[in-house]
Amino acid sequence: MLAFPEPKGRKRRRTVLTALAIIVALVAGIIVAAIYSPVFAVRTVSVDGTKLLQAGSVQKALEPVKGKPLPQINDAEIAALLKPLVQVRSVSTEARPPSELLVHIVERVPWPW
Numbered sequence: 835m836l837a838f839p840e841p842k843g844r845k846r847r848r849t850v851l852t853a854l855a856i857i858v859a860l861v862a863g864i865i866v867a868a869i870y871s872p873v874f875a876v877r878t879v880s881v882d883g884t885k886l887l888q889a890g891s892v893q894k895a896l897e898p899v900k901g902k903p904l905p906q907i908n909d910a911e912i913a914a915l916l917k918p919l920v921q922v923r924s925v926s927t928e929a930r931p932p933s934e935l936l937v938h939i940v941e942r943v944p945w946p947w
Contacts (some may be wrong), residue, residue, distance in 0.1 A: 877933040
């Protein structure tokens with residue numbers, strides 16, 4: 835049986851496609867690892883913007899997020915956890931890798947009578 839050489843264009847194309855598939859698989863693996871990795875789990879919750887509320891009560895309300903990876907936490911989840919605290923008007927979060935979550939709170943202002 836005779837083995838004929840493969841055309842150069844086909845071999846080059848197969849090599850490029852194989853390399854591209856490997857790169858895409860590696861990037862996808864890195865992204866999945868970053869999203870679900872315990873390396874980026876919340877260990878510290880810092881609170882900013884509290885005057886009426888005590889930072890300790892806010893941190894206590896945010897205990898369920900500890901241990902959860904930072905990329906999986908969003909503002910809506912934090913707002914839902916802080917909903918029982920009526921002094922909270924709005925919330926925004928800032929992830930500080932590898933393990934800190936900074937919560938910015940805007941409090942309701944009491945009406946001066």
